[in-house]
Amino acid sequence: MGGTGPVGRSRWATSTYSSGDRDCVEVAFVAGMTGIRDSKVAHSPVPATPGDAFAAFLGGAKGSGLDRTV
Template structure:
């Protein structure tokens, strides 16, 4: 079952430079949803809070073994 994200408040990173070639995130109950800013109707994927934190750690280089 797909979650209803129609009321989600999407935002881009302040590092995106204002372009339309990045990802957007919306914080939703229990975690976050992520989508492509070039195709906002193309769908999104949801991460539980721990998954969102793991993604951030990996992107920041903290998830390396």
């Protein structure tokens, strides 16, 4: 989904842990989808995923349930 689609035109949010210097991952929520972008390239194409899949990803990240054997 591109930066001008429904997610691209949405209100974007960053984590409260962000430093505020525009080096952040931003997310937007619209119509059951979650868009993800880099704040430094806000006009680039926006990958989007179903909201429940993004919630599962965050749950794994918060609970250290992600495999760290990269």
